[in-house]
Amino acid sequence: MKVVVELFGLARYLVRRKEIRLDLPEDATLRDVVARLASQTKELIGQVIDGKRMELIEPYSLNINGQYVARDLSMKVNEDDRILLLFTAVGG
Amino acid sequence: MFGYTGNVLYVDLTVGKSKVEHISEELCKKYLGGVGLATRLLYDLNPPNVDPLSPDNTLVFALGAFAGTMVPTGSKHGIAAKSPLTGFIGDSLASSFWSQALRRAGYDAVAIKGRAEKPTYLFIDDNVVQFRDAKHLWGKGCLETDNLIKEEIGDEITSVSSIGPAGETLVRFACITNDRTRQAGRTGLGAVMGSKNLKAVAIRGTKAVQVAKLDEVMELCLDLYEKCQGTATEKYRILGTPSNVLVLNRLAALPTKNWQQATFEAAEKVSGEYMLEHYVSRITACSSCPIACEHICTVKDGPYAGSVAPIDYESLYALGPDCYIDYFPAIIKAAELCDHYGMDTISTGGVIAWAMECYEKGLFHKNDLDGLELNFGNHEAYVQLIHQIALRKGIGNLLAEGVKRASEKLGKGSEQFAMHIKGLELPGYDVRGLKTTALGLAIATRGGCHNRSPSYEPDVKGKVDRFKAVKGQGKLAMEQEDFAALFDSLILCKFIRGVFKDFYAEASKLYTLTTGIEITARELKKTGERICNLKKIFNIREGWTRKDDHLPQRVMKDPIPFGVAKGAFVTEAEFDFLLSDYYEARGWDEHGIPSKQKLIELELGDLAKDIGVR
Numbered sequence: 001m002k003v004v005v006e007l008f009g010l011a012r013y014l015v016r017r018k019e020i021r022l023d024l025p026e027d028a029t030l031r032d033v034v035a036r037l038a039s040q041t042k043e044l045i046g047q048v049i050d051g052k053r054m055e056l057i058e059p060y061s062l063n064i065n066g067q068y069v070a071r072d073l074s075m076k077v078n079e080d081d082r083i084l085l086l087f088t089a090v091g092g
Numbered sequence: 093m094f095g096y097t098g099n100v101l102y103v104d105l106t107v108g109k110s111k112v113e114h115i116s117e118e119l120c121k122k123y124l125g126g127v128g129l130a131t132r133l134l135y136d137l138n139p140p141n142v143d144p145l146s147p148d149n150t151l152v153f154a155l156g157a158f159a160g161t162m163v164p165t166g167s168k169h170g171i172a173a174k175s176p177l178t179g180f181i182g183d184s185l186a187s188s189f190w191s192q193a194l195r196r197a198g199y200d201a202v203a204i205k206g207r208a209e210k211p212t213y214l215f216i217d218d219n220v221v222q223f224r225d226a227k228h229l230w231g232k233g234c235l236e237t238d239n240l241i242k243e244e245i246g247d248e249i250t251s252v253s254s255i256g257p258a259g260e261t262l263v264r265f266a267c268i269t270n271d272r273t274r275q276a277g278r279t280g281l282g283a284v285m286g287s288k289n290l291k292a293v294a295i296r297g298t299k300a301v302q303v304a305k306l307d308e309v310m311e312l313c314l315d316l317y318e319k320c321q322g323t324a325t326e327k328y329r330i331l332g333t334p335s336n337v338l339v340l341n342r343l344a345a346l347p348t349k350n351w352q353q354a355t356f357e358a359a360e361k362v363s364g365e366y367m368l369e370h371y372v373s374r375i376t377a378c379s380s381c382p383i384a385c386e387h388i389c390t391v392k393d394g395p396y397a398g399s400v401a402p403i404d405y406e407s408l409y410a411l412g413p414d415c416y417i418d419y420f421p422a423i424i425k426a427a428e429l430c431d432h433y434g435m436d437t438i439s440t441g442g443v444i445a446w447a448m449e450c451y452e453k454g455l456f457h458k459n460d461l462d463g464l465e466l467n468f469g470n471h472e473a474y475v476q477l478i479h480q481i482a483l484r485k486g487i488g489n490l491l492a493e494g495v496k497r498a499s500e501k502l503g504k505g506s507e508q509f510a511m512h513i514k515g516l517e518l519p520g521y522d523v524r525g526l527k528t529t530a531l532g533l534a535i536a537t538r539g540g541c542h543n544r545s546p547s548y549e550p551d552v553k554g555k556v557d558r559f560k561a562v563k564g565q566g567k568l569a570m571e572q573e574d575f576a577a578l579f580d581s582l583i584l585c586k587f588i589r590g591v592f593k594d595f596y597a598e599a600s601k602l603y604t605l606t607t608g609i610e611i612t613a614r615e616l617k618k619t620g621e622r623i624c625n626l627k628k629i630f631n632i633r634e635g636w637t638r639k640d641d642h643l644p645q646r647v648m649k650d651p652i653p654f655g656v657a658k659g660a661f662v663t664e665a666e667f668d669f670l671l672s673d674y675y676e677a678r679g680w681d682e683h684g685i686p687s688k689q690k691l692i693e694l695e696l697g698d699l700a701k702d703i704g705v706r
Contacts, residue, residue, distance in 0.1 A: 006342065009335040010326055012365060047323060057323050059590055061553065066343050066656030069554020086339055087327045088553045089590055 001026055003081045005037055011060075011085050014043040024077065030062055031073040033083060048085070061088045094304035095157040095607035096120050100133065101199045101221065103214065105288050106147055106206030110221040115200065120157070121609050121619075122695065125200065126170035127183045128581030128623040130154035131630060133203055134172045134181075140633045140702075144176035144280075145262060145287040147207040153194070153253075153293070156583030157607050160195035160301035162313050164320055165585035167191045167380040175279040176287075177264045177439070177494050178515040178539045180631040180640075182279030185543075185580055186253075187378035190270040193251040196297025204288065213241065213254075213292040218299065226291035231257055233432040234269035241294050254292035255282040256434025258482040262286050263492040265439035265517070269431070273386070273402055274378065277436040279516060279538050280494075304608030312602055316591060320382040324590030328385035332375075333405035334364030336520070337413075343552070344655030345522045348413040349468050350445035351511050351646050354522040355655040358418035362408060371420060373400070383587055391421040396475075401427035406542075409520030410441025415448060415474055422471035426478055433482035440481065442517030443491045443498065444474050446510055455504050462486040508645045513540030524647055525657030526551040526558050528565045531670040532572060534641045537627040543586070545573045559657070561666035566673030574620035581623055622694040625678075625686055629696065632703040638684045641671055 006019045022036050034056060038049045045051040048060055055073065056062070062070045063084040064077075077083070098117075103110045123129040130152040137150040151173045158166025169191040175182025194202065197218050204214075211226040229237050237254040253270040259282035266282030267275045285291075303309045327335055340346040341359040348356040360366060367389060377384035391399040401407075401424050411417065411426040430437045450456045451466040458465060462480070464473040464487075480488025490498050495517055499510035511518050516539025523530035532547025533540040542548065547569045551558040556565060575595070579586050582599060592598050596613035604610050611619075631640075643662055651661045672682060679690040691700045700706070 008339050008342070009331055009364070013330060013368075047326070059324065059553075063343070063554070068557065069552075071554070084339075084342060086552075087335070089324070089327060089549075 001028060001077070001079045003033065003077050003079075003083055005033065005083045005085055007085055009087050011044060011048050014047060015041050028077050029073060030070050030075050030077060030083070033062070033077060034073060059087060059089045061086055093117065093120075093607070094302050095161065096125070096200050097195065097198050099199045101202045101216065103202060103204045103221065104206045105204060105208040105212065105223075105290060108208070108223045112199075117609055120200070120607070121611060123623060123626075124578070124581035124619060125156035126154055126168065126581040126583035127172065127185065128577065128619070128626070129201060130170045130172035131181060131183060131623065131626055133201060135626065135630050137203055137205065138174060141635070142174055144174045144179065144182075144284060147205065147288065149174050149284055149287075150203050150205045151281065151284050151288065152201060152203045154201035155191050155195055156581060157603055158582065158584070159191040161303055161606060162310065162380065163584075163602065163606065164313060164316050165378070165381045165383065165588045166583065167378065168583040168585065169194065170580060170583060171268060171276045171281050173281055173284040174634065175281070175538065176262070176283045177280040180514055180539070180634055180636060181537050181627050182281055182284070183538055183580075183627075184267070184276035184278045184281055185583065186268070186270050186274045186276040187381070187585065188271040188274045189379045190251040190253050190295065192379060193295035193297040195301055196299050197295050198297070198299055202293065204290065206288065208289040211289050211291050213290065213294060215245065216293065216295045218297060229291045230260060233257065234434050235272050235432065237292055238272050241292055245294060245296070247296060250294050250296045252292050252294045254434075255285045256432060256482070258433040258435045259283055259286035261482065261484045261492065263435055263482060263484070264494045264497070265436040266434050267436050269434055273431070275431070275436070277438065278541065280436070282434050303606045305605040308605045309602070312605065316588070317382045319591040320588060322591065325383045325587060328383050328587045329375075331364040331368055332385055332387040332403075334367050334387070334403060334408050336405040337363045337408060338365065340521065342656070343525070344652055344657035345526055346413055347409065347511075347518070347520055347522045349416045350414060350449045350509060351522065351644075352449070352650075353654070354525065354652040354657055356413040356418075359413070361418045362412040362420060362423065367403060367420065371424065381585065383585070385587055389424045391424050394421050396421040396425040399425040399428045401431055403427055406519050407437035407441070410438045410445075410517075414441050414445040414520070416468035417471050417474065418469065419471050422475060425475055429475065429478045429482075433478070435478075435482055438519060439494060439517040440478060442511055443481070443495045444477055446495045446499065446506070447477070447487070447491055449509055450502065450506055455502060455506055456487070460487060508649070511644050511646065513642060513644065514538075514640055516540050518644070521548055522652065522657070523643070524652050524662060525660035527561050527662060527666065527670065528556055528558070528568055530643060530647065530662050530667070531565060531674055532569045534643050534667070534671065535569060535573070535674055537624070537631055544576055544580070545569065546576055546586070547572045559660055561662070561670050563673055565670055566675070567677040569674050570677045573624050574617065577623040578616065578620040581619070618694070622696060625691070625694050625696055628686065629699050629703055632685065638671070641684065643667060
């Protein structure tokens with residue numbers, strides 16, 4: 001199953017890419033997305049991803065297709081999902 | 093007293109006199125400082141229904157408890173007056189050295205009433221207050237005024253708050269600028285200052301600031317300074333708030349083309365990422381701030397070469413996508429002009445975007461606009477228009493009134509796309525697909541504002557389904573508003589909010605150790621609620637009714653045309669529901685009036701009679 005992770009802000013700045021395509025097993029969850037992301041983009045570890053717990057560091061979160069924010073990483077992903085990696089402290 | 097000095101400086105410009113009076117610890121604890129204290133002083137000093145541009149409208153500057161101490165981001169001041177833009181409470185914040193200077197001069201607040209006979213500036217030199225001639229400064233921009241006053245006083249340590257030409261011409265969204273680049277931007281307080289013939293307030297403060305428990309305060313502060321270098325603030329430090337552009341664009345929440353769209357085709361060209369790569373020349377901080385969010389941009393070549401301005405998200409949205417401008421150097425030029433003239437960038441962009449739509453709809457013609465072809469995206473015309481607004485020349489005279497008044501005067505259906513709430517032009521969040529945010533902007537006491545009522549947090553963080561209006565969003569909006577009121581009154585910058593694990597516990601401890609005034613986390617939370625209710629009472633006394641908590645017609649009639657929020661808008665039924673849910677959460681009646689019981693609970697019972705509550 002293929003999904004795309006879109007990068008914004010610091011994550012994009014660190015990785016120097018706008019998006020990353022991931023190939024995942026059929027029953028993959030968001031935890032698999034984070035783990036795969038960490039293995040493919042070491043630059044994110046420590047700043048965006050907690051490399052030991054394989055979780056996002058506060059206040060990063062995952063938004064699915066621009067529609068809703070994932071409550072936890074156990075959520076299953078679907079083919080062609082576009083997952084937005086966001087720093088969710090807005091305002092300015 | 094510790095932290096506080098216990099002194100308020102009262103200035104009467106009409107008679108050219110000043111006096112100092114003491115304020116009690118009880119008053120400090122009840123309203124903290126900043127916006128809270130400024131609002132309370134204003135409430136007591138202003139007669140009801142005063143003309144905002146008359147001598148009777150008092151302009152109050154108030155410090156938080158932390159100004160002048162080492163508390164990170166604590167050196168800020170709040171300013172309050174009745175707003176000439178909204179007719180309700182006008183309050184705004186600014187940071188940096190001016191607040192430290194005022195505290196070191198020995199004051200917690202300055203309340204200025206009256207009108208000087210001729211252009212004047214105040215020089216507060218510790219205990220001595222001088223009324224100085226400002227005729228030679230009239231017409232000068234904010235930066236030049238700052239330089240000239242410092243030169244005149246002969247001391248670089250002097251800190252200056254001033255207005256530019258827009259304040260002098262009473263542009264209803266003129267701002268007050270301090271320390272050259274910091275603005276109390278919103279609600280037109282610069283026009284209030286201009287109406288008083290007051291060009292500037294310069295301060296030289298040389299006294300020490302005492303805190304109650306020095307070692308403990310230092311320990312807490314060092315911990316906060318360290319945390320401020322962590323992930324919670326890195327967005328602000330590295331890319332700055334303009335990193336919001338691509339996120340909000342992707343969520344179809346980036347107001348574009350006067351809110352006709354919620355996505356901008358050229359978002360990449362006005363993004364924080366693009367800005368950092370091409371235009372950021374340095375990153376600076378306000379005094380006592382370890383975050384350093386201010387990204388100074390410089391144009392190196394092209395028609396706007398040499399332009400320099402700090403760019404944050406709200407300025408960028410209003411002067412960029414909202415006017416359909418994708419040429420970054422023009423945005424820097426526009427922000428530089430706003431800073432020079434002393435005008436709020438959000439309102440300036442908002443009123444120009446409205447004028448552009450009027451032009452494209454044929455409601456303005458080229459000859460109404462001194463030959464300007466004001467199509468969306470025409471940056472040459474929009475730069476020219478900024479000069480005209482500030483100096484009230486040609487069509488600029490109408491636009492200087494703000495979008496509400498301008499649209500009411502023009503009519504012809506232009507009110508339907510006048511993007512304001514209570515007369516205040518809107519910040520950069522398309523609320524059609526952010527329904528808690530829609531409520532938050534509608535109920536904000538100073539008008540459509542993301543800072544006083546930051547209800548986007550539950551929507552963007554996914555605490556709620558952002559496309560739905562359900563029970564509980566009223567409570568969320570209330571909590572965000574109370575939370576913001578504490579930041580604006582303690583004062584702390586909201587960009588530090590992420591470093592607190594338990595804000596109420598940590599902030600109450602910091603306040604107690606700084607001031608020696610015991611306050612619990614529970615009392616602090618209640619204080620936020622008290623301040624929000626006080627601002628509401630101020631508005632009710634000025635004639636507020638439920639219909640003033642409104643949304644622009646476009647938000648309720650025109651669905652978002654494309655993007656992931658395509659089709660979203662706020663229906664009347666949804667909005668009514670949300671508003672009632674909010675009033676209920678607040679303990680107010682269906683008309684939005686606080687109950688006597690609520691006022692007593694908040695120790696505001698003495699004000700009940702002012703708003704007809706029995």
